[in-house]
Amino acid sequence: MPVSEGETILRLAGRGDGVGESGRFYPLTAPGDRIGADGSIDPGPHRQVPPCRHFPECGGCQLQHVDDEAFAGFLRDRVASALAAQGVPAPDILPAHISPPNSRRRASLRSERSGALGFNAQASHRVIDMRECHILRPELFALVQPLRALLRTLKPSATAGVRLTLTDQGVDLLLEKVEADGLAAAEALGAFALDHGLARLALDDGYGAQTRWEPEPVTVTLGGVPVMLPHGAFLQATAEGEAALVEAVRRAVGDARIVADLFAGLGTFALALEGRILAAEAARDAALALKAAAGRAQRQVFVDHRDLFRRPLDVAELDRFEAVVLDPPRAGAKEQAVALARSAVPRIAYVSCNPSTFARDAATLIAGGYGFDWVEPVGQFRWSTHVELVGAFSR
Numbered sequence: 105m106p107v108s109e110g111e112t113i114l115r116l117a118g119r120g121d122g123v124g125e126s127g128r129f130y131p132l133t134a135p136g137d138r139i140g141a142d143g144s145i146d147p148g149p150h151r152q153v154p155p156c157r158h159f160p161e162c163g164g165c166q167l168q169h170v171d172d173e174a175f176a177g178f179l180r181d182r183v184a185s186a187l188a189a190q191g192v193p194a195p196d197i198l199p200a201h202i203s204p205p206n207s208r209r210r211a212s213l214r215s216e217r218s219g220a221l222g223f224n225a226q227a228s229h230r231v232i233d234m235r236e237c238h239i240l241r242p243e244l245f246a247l248v249q250p251l252r253a254l255l256r257t258l259k260p261s262a263t264a265g266v267r268l269t270l271t272d273q274g275v276d277l278l279l280e281k282v283e284a285d286g287l288a289a290a291e292a293l294g295a296f297a298l299d300h301g302l303a304r305l306a307l308d309d310g311y312g313a314q315t316r317w318e319p320e321p322v323t324v325t326l327g328g329v330p331v332m333l334p335h336g337a338f339l340q341a342t343a344e345g346e347a348a349l350v351e352a353v354r355r356a357v358g359d360a361r362i363v364a365d366l367f368a369g370l371g372t373f374a375l376a377l378e379g380r381i382l383a384a385e386a387a388r389d390a391a392l393a394l395k396a397a398a399g400r401a402q403r404q405v406f407v408d409h410r411d412l413f414r415r416p417l418d419v420a421e422l423d424r425f426e427a428v429v430l431d432p433p434r435a436g437a438k439e440q441a442v443a444l445a446r447s448a449v450p451r452i453a454y455v456s457c458n459p460s461t462f463a464r465d466a467a468t469l470i471a472g473g474y475g476f477d478w479v480e481p482v483g484q485f486r487w488s489t490h491v492e493l494v495g496a497f498s499r
Contacts, residue, residue: 110138110139110140110141111124111125111126111128111138111139112124112125112136112137112138112139112148113130113133113134113135113136113137113138113139113148114135115135115177115178115181116134116135116167116170116174116177116178116181117129118182118185118489119166119489120166120167120178120489121133122134122135122137124139132160132169133145133151133169134147134148134150134151134152134169134170134171134174135148135150135170135174135177136148136149136150136151137150137151150170150171150173150174151169151170151171152168152169152170152171153169154168154169155168155205155238156168156236156237156238157235157236158222158232158234158235158236158237160226161225161226161232162222162223162225162226162232162234163223163224163225163226163227163228163232164222164223164237164239164488165238165239165486165487165488166226166487166488166489167487167488167489168238168487172202175200175202175483175486175487176199176200176202176481176483178489179200179202179481179482179483179491180197180200180481182459182481182489182491183197183459183479183481183491183493184197185459186459186460186462186463187459187463187466187479189460189463190463190464190466190467191467192463192466192467192470192476193476194479195476195477195478195479195495196477196478196479197478197479197480197481198478198479198480198481199480200480200481200482200483201344201345201348201480201481201482201483202483202486203341203342203344203345203483203484203485203486204344204486205238205239205486206237206238206239206240206241206242206245207239207241207342207343207344207345207486208239208240208241208244208341208342208485208486209241209244209269209270209339209341209342209343210267210268210269210270210339210341211223211240211244211267211268212265212266212267212268213234213248213265213266213267213268214229214231214263214264214265214266215231215255215260215264215265215266215282216231216262217260217262219233219252219255219256220232220233221233221234221248221251221252221255221266222234222248234248238487239485239486239487240268241270243270243274243275244268244270244275247268247275247277247300250296250299250300251266254292254293254296255282257288257289257292258279258282258283258284258289258292259282259283259284260279260281260282260283261281261282261283263281264279264280264281264282265279265280265281266278266279266280267280267336269333269339271303271304271322271323271324271333272303272322272323272324272325272330273303273304273319273320273322273323274301274302274303275300275301275302275303276302276303276304276306276322276333277297277302277304277305277306278305278306278307278308278313278335278336279305279306279307279308280307280308280310281308281309281310282307283309284307284316290316293305293307293316293317294316294317297316297317298317302317303318303319303322304317304318304322305317305318306335308335308336312335313335313336315335324339324370326370326371326372326375326376326397327350327371327372327374327375327376327377328375328401329371329375329397329398329400329401329403330397331370331371331375331393331394331397332393332396332397333370333393334387334389334390334393335389337369337370337387337389337390337393338369338370338390339370340372340484341484341485342484344484345482345483345484345492346372348480348482349372349373349455349482349492349494350372350373350376352453352455352480352482352494352496353373353376353377353429353453353455353494354376354377355496356427356451356452356453356477356494356495356496356497357377357427357429357451357453358427358451360379360425360426360427360450360451361378361379361380361426362379362380362424362425362426362427363377363379363380363381363382363425363426363427363428363429364381364382364384364417364422364425364427364428364429365377365381365382365383365384365428365429365431366384366412366417366428366429366430366431366432366437366440367384367385367386367412367430367431367432367433367437368383368384368385368390368391368394368407368431369385369387369390369394369431370390370393370394370397371383371394371397371398371405372431373429373431373453373455374394374398374405374429375394375397375398375401375403375405377429379404380404380406381403381404381405381406382405382406382408382425383398383405383406383407383408384407384408384410384412384417385407385408385409385410386409386410386411386412386413388409391407391408391409392409394407395407412432412437412439412440413435413439416437416439416440416442416443417440417443418443419443419446419447422443422444422447422448422449423447423448423449425449426449426450426451427449427450427451427452427453428444428449428451428452428453429452429453429454429455430444430452430453430454430455430465431455431456432456432461433457434457434458434461435458435461436456436458436461436462436464436465437454437461437465438461438464438465438468441465441468441469442468444468444469444472445468445469445471445472445473445474446472448499449499450498450499451496451497451498451499452469452474452496452497452498453494453495453496453497454466454469454494454495454496454497455492455493455494456492456493456494456495457490457491457492459491459493462493462495466495466497469497470497473499474497474498474499475497475498475499476495476496476497477496477497477498478495478496479493479494479495479496480493480494480495481493482494
């Protein structure tokens with residue numbers, strides 16, 4: 105269709121732009137919007153008023169202008185497109201789970217010497233000075249304004265950062281590349297931690313985090329088990345998203361009672377499953393934290409401190425298990441997928457934060473004889489283009 109005649113937005117592309125009937129991309133449009141020949145937009149049924157004053161300038165969100173139905177369709181399309189690109193026939197794609205507003209329990213903010221504190225602007229290193237936020241948990245957002253005042257008393261570098269995580273004991277605060285030497289700085293940090301009831305306060309100058317405040321050991325509860333939280337350890341972005349991923353993994357694993365949890369992290373899945381679990385994890389601190397927590401709770405979780413990129417489980421090791429759970433980083437699990445494709449493991453639950461590498465590994469498993477049963481998209485990062493999922497495979 106010639107653009108001069110106007111056109112309707114059919115879907116959202118991978119970066120969130122609307123795609124018209126001509127294949128042309130239109131930023132900040134929603135499915136069903138009508139684009140006039142003069143570039144005007146006649147709103148369609150899936151357009152909504154963005155709730156935040158910082159949208160679309162702030163890089164924290166890309167899709168606040170679309171309703172949940174369109175957002176769920178975007179998540180589904182991202183998964184389907186990634187599979188199609190690898191020649192993988194789409195299985196049953198289940199309805200997407202979307203975390204609610206104000207549910208993000210961890211965030212990395214940036215600071216500027218000007219005093220601005222917030223997320224980076226879209227495609228920029230410039231910081232948006234956050235005055236409201238509709239994705240962060242209220243406990244985290246409540247610290248933004250006090251943190252501005254604290255940082256003015258310290259010496260943040262040009263690339264200073266603020267990492268916030270909600271734990272069992274409260275907010276864990278990590279200040280990155282901030283100078284806090286001397287008695288006055290120490291007193292300011294201590295007073296801030298006390299006044300705001302922090303669970304922990306630490307500084308990282310680029311050579312490792314140093315704790316300045318921690319009245320009691322900081323934990324996160326996974327599968328009903330409190331696990332010590334190392335500095336910088338991975339945690340699912342929302343409690344709701346974590347619950348959706350865990351439930352999907354349980355369905356994929358079924359009644360298996362001897363399970364390998366690969367790229368196990370702190371034990372999000374290992375501690376949520378029944379039976380005997382091998383948990384393999386490359387990060388030493390996370391592996392030690394999981395091992396200690398499983399021991400205290402008397403769970404049958406056996407931890408292997410192991411780099412699965414350099415040393416994936418081989419076929420003989422894999423064939424001991426009734427199911428395998430994979431939760432790799434964005435790079436996927438290419439080496440481990442090759443070994444799994446040659447194994448006799450009956451069931452695989454693959455958790456991914458990157459549909460493209462998931463699709464690549466899914467193609468490997470299918471070529472090895474696995475059936476691709478279903479996939480469930482999960483939108484933990486509400487209003488963003490980031491997609492997570494769980495895929496189920498079986499022999």
